[in-house]
Amino acid sequence: MNVLAIDTTNHILGVALLSNNKVLGEIVTDSKRGQTERLMPAIEFIMNEASMVPEQLDRIVVAEGPGSYTGVRIGITTAKTLAWSLNIPVVAVSSLELLAYNGKNFPEFISPFFDARRGTVFTGLYKWIDNTIVQVSDHTNVLMEDWLNMLKERNDQVLFISPHIDLHREKIIDRLGASSVVLDDVFNYPRPSHLAKIGIERESVDQFSLTPNYLRLAEAEVNWLKEQKENK
Amino acid sequence: MSEKNTYILGIETSCDETAVAIIKNGTEIVTNVVASQIESHKRFGGVVPEIASRHHVEQITIVLEEAFATCNVTWDDIDAIAVTEGPGLVGALLIGINAAKALAFAKNKPLIGVHHIAGHIYANRLEKPFEFPLLSLIVSGGHTELVLMREHGSFERIGQTLDDAAGEAYDKVARTLELPYPGGPHIDRLAAEGKDVLDFPRAWLEKGSFDFSFSGLKSAVINKLHNMKQRQETIVKEDVAASFQESVVDVLTEKTYRAAETYDVKQVIVAGGVAANSRLREAMIEKFSETGRQLLIPPIHLCTDNAAMIGAAGTIFYEQGKRSDAYLNAHPSLQLSGYPQK
Ligand SMILES: [Zn+2]
Numbered sequence: 001m002n003v004l005a006i007d008t009t010n011h012i013l014g015v016a017l018l019s020n021n022k023v024l025g026e027i028v029t030d031s032k033r034g035q036t037e038r039l040m041p042a043i044e045f046i047m048n049e050a051s052m053v054p055e056q057l058d059r060i061v062v063a064e065g066p067g068s069y070t071g072v073r074i075g076i077t078t079a080k081t082l083a084w085s086l087n088i089p090v091v092a093v094s095s096l097e098l099l100a101y102n103g104k105n106f107p108e109f110i111s112p113f114f115d116a117r118r119g120t121v122f123t124g125l126y127k128w129i130d131n132t133i134v135q136v137s138d139h140t141n142v143l144m145e146d147w148l149n150m151l152k153e154r155n156d157q158v159l160f161i162s163p164h165i166d167l168h169r170e171k172i173i174d175r176l177g178a179s180s181v182v183l184d185d186v187f188n189y190p191r192p193s194h195l196a197k198i199g200i201e202r203e204s205v206d207q208f209s210l211t212p213n214y215l216r217l218a219e220a221e222v223n224w225l226k227e228q229k230e231n232k
Numbered sequence: 233m234s235e236k237n238t239y240i241l242g243i244e245t246s247c248d249e250t251a252v253a254i255i256k257n258g259t260e261i262v263t264n265v266v267a268s269q270i271e272s273h274k275r276f277g278g279v280v281p282e283i284a285s286r287h288h289v290e291q292i293t294i295v296l297e298e299a300f301a302t303c304n305v306t307w308d309d310i311d312a313i314a315v316t317e318g319p320g321l322v323g324a325l326l327i328g329i330n331a332a333k334a335l336a337f338a339k340n341k342p343l344i345g346v347h348h349i350a351g352h353i354y355a356n357r358l359e360k361p362f363e364f365p366l367l368s369l370i371v372s373g374g375h376t377e378l379v380l381m382r383e384h385g386s387f388e389r390i391g392q393t394l395d396d397a398a399g400e401a402y403d404k405v406a407r408t409l410e411l412p413y414p415g416g417p418h419i420d421r422l423a424a425e426g427k428d429v430l431d432f433p434r435a436w437l438e439k440g441s442f443d444f445s446f447s448g449l450k451s452a453v454i455n456k457l458h459n460m461k462q463r464q465e466t467i468v469k470e471d472v473a474a475s476f477q478e479s480v481v482d483v484l485t486e487k488t489y490r491a492a493e494t495y496d497v498k499q500v501i502v503a504g505g506v507a508a509n510s511r512l513r514e515a516m517i518e519k520f521s522e523t524g525r526q527l528l529i530p531p532i533h534l535c536t537d538n539a540a541m542i543g544a545a546g547t548i549f550y551e552q553g554k555r556s557d558a559y560l561n562a563h564p565s566l567q568l569s570g571y572p573q574k
Contacts, residue, residue: 036326040333040558054338069282070323073289077327081334084293085307208297211290218282224275 001058004043004082005196008035008075009067009095010114012163014192015042017050018200024050026193030163035074054086061199063190064092065213066122066139067114072212080207089204093195094213099161100126100133101194102187108157109136111147115164119143122215125158133198141216144168148175157181163188239309240550241299241335242543245328246320246348247374248279250291251539252299254310258547259357263303264533264540267291270414277413278403285323292331307339314546317345317556318566319374325562333558344546345556348537349375349568350387352503354548355534355541363498363526369488371512372504373399373414376444376484378491379568385548389569390491391442398480399506401446405453405476409469419473420509426470428478430456435483442491449479477511485515492525499526507535 007014013035016026025046029038047054062079065072076092083090099112105128113123121144125137140147151158152175159181160172165188172180217225237256244251248269254262269287273279300306315332318325329345336343353368368379376393396404399416406415411422432452435445453476460467492500502516513529520527534541 034561036330037559037561039330040337043337044558054340069285070326073285073323074326074330077289077292077330078334080293081296081331082338084296085335085338208294211286214286218280218286220276220280220283 001200002052002056003059003061003196003200004057005061005192005199006039006043006075006079007063007095007098007190007192007195008039008071009063009065010071010163011068012189013038013042014063014190014195015039015046016192016196017046017052018193018196021197021200023193024052026191028189028192030189035071039074039078054082057082057086057088059088059199059204060090061196062090062092063095063098063195065095066116066141066215067095069212069214072214076210076212080210083207090207090210091199091202091204092210092213093198093202094139095190096122096124096139097126097133097135097198098190098195101198102161102183102191103159104128105131106159106181108159110159110161111151113160113162113164113168115162115167116141116216119145121147121168123147139213139215144171148172152176155179159183161188163190238311238547238550239305240543240546241310241313242346242539242541242546243313243315243328243332244348244351244537244539244542245288245292245324246316246318247324247537248273248284248287249537250288250295251537252295253539253543254299254303254305255358255540255543255547258544258551259361261358261540262305263299264538265295265299265302266538267295274413277407279321281321281323284321285327288324288327292327296331310339310341312342312344312546312550314344314346314542314549316348316351316542317560318348318563320348320562320564322562322564325564329560329562333560337558342550343556343560344549344554345560346542346546346549347566347568347571349377349379350545350571351541353379353381353501354545355503355530355538356501356528357544358534358540359530360528365495365497366499366501367488367492367495367497368501368503369484370504371398371484371502371506373397373403375504376446377568378442378488380491380495380497385552385554387568387571390495391444391487393444393446394437395445395447396450398444398446398484399504401450401480402506404450408454408457409472416506416509419477420511422470422473423477423511426468426472426474428475429471430475432456432475432479434479442487444483444487446480449476477509481509481512481515484512485519488516489519492520492523497525499528502527502529503535505536508532
């Protein structure tokens with residue numbers, strides 16, 4: 001089975017091509033350039049290197065978010081359009097689960113996160129159980145401050161994984177001290193080959209109804225809902 | 233001897249319509265599907281970019297599917313994929329562009345980025361062949377400009393609005409009159425029952441200028457309403473609408489007429505959302521009836537945003553050898569003059 005994996009949920013681009021469990025190619029770039037300019041050239045490059053044509057693809061795996069609104073849309077749009085035009089299944093995987101995968105077989109809890117501005121993060125809790133990654137709490141958009149206080153009360157050991165670890169490192173160590181584990185830089189990057197690997201075994205979704213996981217309403221919608229409530 | 237037909241798939245997502253069309257030989261609509269989001273944006277009183285982008289993602293493959301389901305053309309027939317690259321809302325444009333790139337890759341077809349306004353102009357070629365030189369008045373919520381074409385695929389902007397677009401002025405005045413969004417059709421309807429008695433200003437700018445300005449008019453309307461309210465005079469909305477509309481239409485028609493004379497054009501085109509305005513259509517027909525210059529105004533469904541126009545313009549670029557590549561990006565303020573770059 002040939003699997004193309006796409007992750008554009010943040011500023012890091014990830015594209016990987018796997019044939020069964022063999023990695024034929026993997027591209028990761030971290031750049032200020034927009035994902036739209038980076039994604040398709042990367043796909044074309046990796047397909048060329050593998051001497052593969054689009055018709056040989058059997059499955060698309062895409063990171064569905066959370067992350068940058070524009071970023072997740074670029075990946076989802078590309079993935080669902082490829083799935084539609086090639087008539088192959090598409091699988092959506094959480095970008096947080098993908099990050100948690102880097103903590104393979106860590107015995108305690110894992111909190112993968114992305115910075116979501118204004119002191120908030122997108123995060124959730126995961127745990128490796130019997131060689132499988134399991135989500136143990138809902139994904140949430142929360143103030144890092146509140147998240148750390150909540151974890152402190154639980155008194156568990158927590159591994160933090162994030163490409164934005166530097167923005168929050170001090171606060172994490174300050175708040176959780178010895179019960180926090182923080183990895184070195186390269187282990188904080190989501191890997192598209194991992195994405196493909198997770199997606200190979202996952203049930204596919206109907207591409208027509210595939211939408212990003214924003215984890216947050218659009219601001220205009222929040223305000224509108226608030227207005228509706230006040231007018232009642 | 234039979235020549236092969238050219239089929240171009242057009243995709244348009246620059247604002248609040250998710251649209252896909254297939255065009256035959258640049259002149260014939262094979263299929264034209266438009267999913268409008270207007271109902272969703274009404275509650276916000278205007279198009280919210282983030283909401284628009286979210287709807288586009290939800291709709292894009294549904295609209296693609298419907299386009300192929302409603303015609304007999306297959307992927308084997310398609311020669312190229314044309315997509316709006318700008319101007320427009322960046323997040324919205326990106327959905328069409330990424331979908332188009334995925335299709336071009338998956339189906340191994342050429343990709344062509346199309347200027348949205350070039351599309352509005354070429355919507356008319358779905359009705360009648362072009363004769364050059366040709367002058368286009370483009371009027372919409374985002375644009376008010378006069379574009380001269382001496383041949384296919386070449387665009388020279390000879391005038392533009394210095395402040396608000398005509399459609400923007402319509403929306404703002406409509407809001408002041410407490411009319412629902414989108415305001416244009418409501419003003420048009422009210423104006424039909426009113427009289428031009430309020431004598432609003434017309435901005436002609438300096439002599440010989442083909443530029444436009446509507447912010448003064450907009451302020452004049454708002455001030456007038458304010459003063460009338462303070463003096464507790466009855467405001468006849470119909471008259472306000474008629475007087476405002478007459479001022480806009482007067483300037484648009486007269487400037488287009490003068491530009492047509494100056495450049496001695498064969499055809500005059502009215503394009504863009506405001507081309508659906510009944511008074512503008514009527515005034516243009518009147519103005520050009522005895523000039524010997526042919527006036528083209530597309531049917532209403534081709535005035536508003538659609539992908540048929542992108543397919544129509546894309547056909548010309550395809551024939552002229554213009555190609556985009558995998559690096560194609562959105563250009564929210566893409567200029568028409570000098571477009572496309574060779
Ligand atoms: Zn338009």
